[in-house]
Amino acid sequence: MKTAPQFFRHGPGPFARLFVFALLSCLLIAEDLRFKYFPELRQAIGIVIFPLQKIAYIPTHIYDQIEELIASFYLLEENIKLRERYLKDREQLLKLHALEAENIQLRQLLGAIQQIETNTKAKAVLAEIMYTPRDPFNHKITLNKGSFHDIQLGQAVIDDKGIVGQITRLYPWSSEVTLLTDKNHSVPVQVLRNSLRSVVSGTGKNDELELRYLSVSTDIRQGDLLVTSGIGGVYPPGIPVATVLRIEQDPIDDFAQVISTPVAGVDRNRQVLILSLAQPIPNNSLEMPKN
Amino acid sequence: MNRKKTKDRNLSPDNYCKQDVYIPPSGEYIATSLVIALILNFLPLQENILIFRPDFVAITIIYWSVNYPYKMGMSIAFGMGLMMDVGNTAILGQHALAYCIAVYLTLILGRRLRIFSLTQQAPQMGLILLAMQIVIVLVAIASGAHLPGWQYFSATVTGILLWVPISVLLSTPLKQKSDFNAL
Numbered sequence: 505m506k507t508a509p510q511f512f513r514h515g516p517g518p519f520a521r522l523f524v525f526a527l528l529s530c531l532l533i534a535e536d537l538r539f540k541y542f543p544e545l546r547q548a549i550g551i552v553i554f555p556l557q558k559i560a561y562i563p564t565h566i567y568d569q570i571e572e573l574i575a576s577f578y579l580l581e582e583n584i585k586l587r588e589r590y591l592k593d594r595e596q597l598l599k600l601h602a603l604e605a606e607n608i609q610l611r612q613l614l615g616a617i618q619q620i621e622t623n624t625k626a627k628a629v630l631a632e633i634m635y636t637p638r639d640p641f642n643h644k645i646t647l648n649k650g651s652f653h654d655i656q657l658g659q660a661v662i663d664d665k666g667i668v669g670q671i672t673r674l675y676p677w678s679s680e681v682t683l684l685t686d687k688n689h690s691v692p693v694q695v696l697r698n699s700l701r702s703v704v705s706g707t708g709k710n711d712e713l714e715l716r717y718l719s720v721s722t723d724i725r726q727g728d729l730l731v732t733s734g735i736g737g738v739y740p741p742g743i744p745v746a747t748v749l750r751i752e753q754d755p756i757d758d759f760a761q762v763i764s765t766p767v768a769g770v771d772r773n774r775q776v777l778i779l780s781l782a783q784p785i786p787n788n789s790l791e792m793p794k795n
Numbered sequence: 796m797n798r799k800k801t802k803d804r805n806l807s808p809d810n811y812c813k814q815d816v817y818i819p820p821s822g823e824y825i826a827t828s829l830v831i832a833l834i835l836n837f838l839p840l841q842e843n844i845l846i847f848r849p850d851f852v853a854i855t856i857i858y859w860s861v862n863y864p865y866k867m868g869m870s871i872a873f874g875m876g877l878m879m880d881v882g883n884t885a886i887l888g889q890h891a892l893a894y895c896i897a898v899y900l901t902l903i904l905g906r907r908l909r910i911f912s913l914t915q916q917a918p919q920m921g922l923i924l925l926a927m928q929i930v931i932v933l934v935a936i937a938s939g940a941h942l943p944g945w946q947y948f949s950a951t952v953t954g955i956l957l958w959v960p961i962s963v964l965l966s967t968p969l970k971q972k973s974d975f976n977a978l
Contacts, residue, residue: 518902521869525895528873532888537938549881553837556830557882560837635837637883638845639931640947641940644884673884680884687939708941774839 550675557646557678561634564774627780629653631661633773634678643686643706645669649778650677658738660779666744666767667691667732668776681776684745684766685710693745694733698723701733704746704764713746715762720753724762740779744768816971820859825866828855828965829875837882846946849954852879853927854961856894857920860901861908862966872898885931886938893930897923913959921955 515521535541575582635646649655651674661668661681669689673680682689687708693715694701700723704713718724728748734741746764753760832851840848852875859867876891883890900923901908908916928948936942 518899522895522899525869525873526892529876529888529892529895532877532891533886533934533937536887546881546887549877553833553878553882556834557837560834561839564839633839635839635882635884636842636845637885638848638950639883639885639935640943641932641935641938642884646882646884708939 546673547675550678554675554677557634561648568774628777629655629780630775631679631778632775640710641708643683643689643708644672645681645683647671647679647681647776647778648677650675650679652676655679655778656781659781660739660743661776662743662779663768663773663776665769666746667739668768670738671778684713684768691739691745692733692735693730695724696729696731697725700724701735702730704730711765712749713764713766715748715764716759718760718762719758720755720760722760724748724751724760726750729767730764738781817966817969818971820863820866820969822866824968825859828859829871833875833878833882836879847949847953849950849957850924850927851961853894853897853924854920854954854957855965857897857901857923858962858965860898861905861916864902864905867898869895869898886934889931889934892934893927896930897927900926913962916962917955917958920958921951924951924954 516524536546629649631647631649633645634648637644647661655671655674657671657674659671661671667684669681669683669686671679672682683706684691684704685706685708687706690703690705692701693704702715702718704715706712707714715724715730726748729744730746730748732739732741732743732745744767746766748762748764751760751762829852832855835851836848838848856867856872856875860872872894873891876889876894877887879885879890879894880887904919904923908919911919925948928951932943932947
């Protein structure tokens, strides 16, 4: 075929080309789902598309600026309101400090190990949501802070109401957060009312979490607030996660079906806080701290 | 552009001269259009608007592939798909596969599609967009996701509605201003 003039040469046919690219895609899908041999590929593409994401964020940024400008006319009013709220919060914070001191004292009296760091000392970085995917099966969001801003994998992300998720992928200038509702995401929690410990997992549906493997006779009620228990060291203890929506206690099943809904609203706010890790993750979680 | 043919059934020399002449797009022009489409896809939107957002990248790829198949290869579609995957926090290869299948469909149907006018093309593009979304859903289900609600496919409807404006927008800079009395 080498003698054929340029005009007639078209390369392989459409189906052959599709076959090659489909095979390549399937390999990539399998690689991404199971093996994860080259995370660098995703990193590289992430760096390439970052400027585009940044440009796409400009309209939102301008909108924010305008909103801020309008809000600046009402600064005095807002200032008074915030001052009131600050005083109220301050009162609670003072109580918290007193309780913390009392707690430490009681623990010392009991001879317990001081292993639980309270979340009042956690450092936080403010980040903005840069992108939420359209597909309903991606329970992930992209934030505008990355490894250049000292963000680490596994850090918890919260909003003003409660836990949003956890950082699962890092790019230099952005990061990906897996939301609570993701199917592969679980948070160790306890019921605030009776400190019953459990693990809450995402179901892959919006606004629905489930508590697995709770026996039918467990003391859990509708409307119970679930807060992080701090076990595992990723999430600082005491942050609201979800409220129990409904409980289906079918005697045929061994376990009760407890469906809860997350407290934090991811689709409603644009800013979130990235908390520093409560404690560095130990290599062997079974190893007890020496004391 | 062949797509004007059906409009002018009674083709007189006068009408023929009045037809718009389009110059073939340069590589830079196609690249720019794809980058703008990517930016449009990456716009952070509220959830209730997001559900109606069409896949601008897919529509742009299909437009170039239908009208200038020698300019839009499957490799470009594959690359754009990978970028969409990373930006969209999706499984790597999900959109790439969907875009390649879309290009394949347009390569097969392209010659037939070009006969129709833009408004007649729109619903047929809808079928290609729907096929693409189904591929994306199938890959997601293979990874263990739930079946999305029917609202997920509303992007195809907005895609059909936007086919004519996007096509006009993309072809306008290529229009050659020619005075047929010049000769």
